[in-house]
Amino acid sequence: MNRRALLSLFPIAKAWAQQASQPFDAHGPLVIERKREGKPRAGQTVLAIQPHSDDIPIFAAGLFAKLIDEGATPYLIRVTNDDMAGPGNYAETVMANRRDHDALGKVFGVKKIFDLNYNNHMMDNIARSELRQRFIFLFRLLKADIVITYDPTGHYEENPDHYVTSACVEAAAWMAAGDKDYPEHFDAGLTPYAVKEKYYFARFQQQVNRVIDITPWIEKKIDANLENKAQGPAGETGAKLRAKLAAEGRALPLLGDNDLTANREYIRQFVLARDRQTGAKYGLQYAEPYHYIGPGSDAVGDYIKRNARRPL
Numbered sequence: 443m444n445r446r447a448l449l450s451l452f453p454i455a456k457a458w459a460q461q462a463s464q465p466f467d468a469h470g471p472l473v474i475e476r477k478r479e480g481k482p483r484a485g486q487t488v489l490a491i492q493p494h495s496d497d498i499p500i501f502a503a504g505l506f507a508k509l510i511d512e513g514a515t516p517y518l519i520r521v522t523n524d525d526m527a528g529p530g531n532y533a534e535t536v537m538a539n540r541r542d543h544d545a546l547g548k549v550f551g552v553k554k555i556f557d558l559n560y561n562n563h564m565m566d567n568i569a570r571s572e573l574r575q576r577f578i579f580l581f582r583l584l585k586a587d588i589v590i591t592y593d594p595t596g597h598y599e600e601n602p603d604h605y606v607t608s609a610c611v612e613a614a615a616w617m618a619a620g621d622k623d624y625p626e627h628f629d630a631g632l633t634p635y636a637v638k639e640k641y642y643f644a645r646f647q648q649q650v651n652r653v654i655d656i657t658p659w660i661e662k663k664i665d666a667n668l669e670n671k672a673q674g675p676a677g678e679t680g681a682k683l684r685a686k687l688a689a690e691g692r693a694l695p696l697l698g699d700n701d702l703t704a705n706r707e708y709i710r711q712f713v714l715a716r717d718r719q720t721g722a723k724y725g726l727q728y729a730e731p732y733h734y735i736g737p738g739s740d741a742v743g744d745y746i747k748r749n750a751r752r753p754l
Contacts, residue, residue: 447527447545448479448669451509452552452555452579452715457702459467459658464577464682467735468649469481469736470647470678470734470736471735472516472650472651473650473651473652473653473712473734474644474651474653474726474729475499475508475652475654476655477508477632477655477658478512479510480512480574481513482512482513483514483588483733484512484513484514485513486509486513486514486515486587486588487514487515487517487584487585487586487587487588487591488506488509488510488514488515488516488517488578488586488587488588488590489516489517489518489519489584489586489588489590490502490506490516490517490518490519490589490590490591491499491519491552491589491590491591491607491611492518492519492520492521492575492607492654493520493521493565493592493603493607493695493722494520494521494527494562494590494603494673495520495521495524495539495543495546495670495672496519496520496527496542496670496673496674496676497592497604497666498546498565498666499546499663499667499669499670499729500664500670500676500713501643501666502641502643502644502730502745503659503663503666504654504656504659504660504663504728504729505590505641505654505656505666505730505732506550506590506599506659506728507550507662508654508659510551510655511537511658511659512549514587514588514729515553516551516552516553517552517553517554517555517556517584517586517647518543518546518547518550518552518554518555518556519555519556519557519558519580520543520555520556520558521555521560521603521607522559522560522561522562522572522603523536523539523540523557523559523560523561523562524539524540524543524672524673524694525561526538526561526563526675527539527552527562527672527673527674528564528672531738533689535672536550537736538671538672539666540557540673540748541671542669542670542671542672542677543555543557545664545669546577546669546670547667548650548703549665549666550661550662550666551697555751558573558576559604560603560699562603562753563601563602564602564603565602565606565607566602566604566606568594568606570609570610571605573606573607573610574610574613574617575614575624576683577610577614578614578617578618578623578624578627579627579632580613580617580693581614581618581635581637582618582632582633582634582635583632583660584625585588585635586618586635586637587637587638588637588640588645589611589615589637589639589640589641590639590641590642591607591608591640591643591664592604592605592607592642592644592645593604593608593613593642593643593644593648593733594608594609594610594611594612594642594725594732595642595648595649595681596642596646596647596648597644597646597647598646598647598648599644599645599646599647601613604645608642611640612640614624615637616638617740618634618635618636618637619634619635619637620634623649627653631636638736638737639675639711639734639735639736639737639738640735641654641732641733641735641746642732642733642734642735643730643731643732644733648731648733649733650731650732650733651733651734652732652733652734653720653724653726653729653730653731653732654729654730654731654732655721655726655728655729656717656728656729657721657726657727657728660710660717660727660728662718663714663728664706664709664710664714667700667709667713668705668706668709675712675713676708676709676713677704677705678701678705679708680701680703680704680705680706680707680708680709681702681704681705683697683704683708683754684697684701684704687724696708696711698731717729717730736738
């Protein structure tokens with residue numbers, strides 16, 4: 443008997459085999475996620491996890507704002523101290539990024555900010571098991587339903603902080619649901635807790651199966667990028683360009699007649715160019731692309747619902 447004929451005798455095994463034969467990174471067809479009325483995320487918790495203070499503002503501020511607006515309780519986690527990216531000496535760089543990160547938390551109204559304080563650009567030198575455990579602790583402590591971070595399968599990622607963070611988040615998201623990993627957590631009053639949804643973004647190539655219409659939250663995304671002063675390319679770049687052109691006897695109408703307008707419109711025109719390009723592909727004004735992984739299908743449960751009968 444061939445394999446197909448054998449599987450036809452066992453519907454559950456057949457369903458599993460069909461699911462297992464899908465590409466390893468296929469997690470459902472492309473979905474365009476739009477604004478939803480009411481508070482459909484009420485009672486859920488979302489963790490925005492960024493290696494550096496500028497990652498969420500640039501790549502995921504629209505989605506983060508959307509989930510918060512839909513009722514999710516937000517937390518913001520920064521993994522490094524950003525000591526390699528910013529003005530002045532190392533100490534001044536760290537403090538400048540800390541101020542930006544605190545200001546970003548206020549823009550989103552997060553419940554709490556966590557700074558894990560690893561050295562920037564050096565995360566491929568840390569024990570991943572340690573970072574994974576810290577994420578597991580936070581997922582259980584905060585009862586994380588949704589995480590937003592870099593895509594662990596994104597292609598051509600150069601920065602070790604990005605791919606180490608994403609790999610540890612991916613592992614911790616399912617390990618946090620177990621009852622044998624780090625049992626001392628349970629003695630401290632925590633319980634196993636599974637992350638149910640993951641939104642992964644990437645700087646370069648990735649498989650996209652979820653496009654978020656962020657047009658209703660574009661001003662909030664601009665607000666977030668205004669606080670990205672230490673690293674740019676947002677923050678105060680518009681005002682600096684406006685001043686430079688004025689010193690040369692030139693002006694860009696785009697930048698208006700004051701620094702705040704210059705900064706906001708610079709962000710809108712240049713920093714959000716990728717979001718406009720993504721949106722244009724799908725008939726939207728602004729959009730963010732993600733690889734989304736949601737709750738898996740329950741083949742056994744579905745089969746039971748369809749076929750179980752009460753005894754006569």
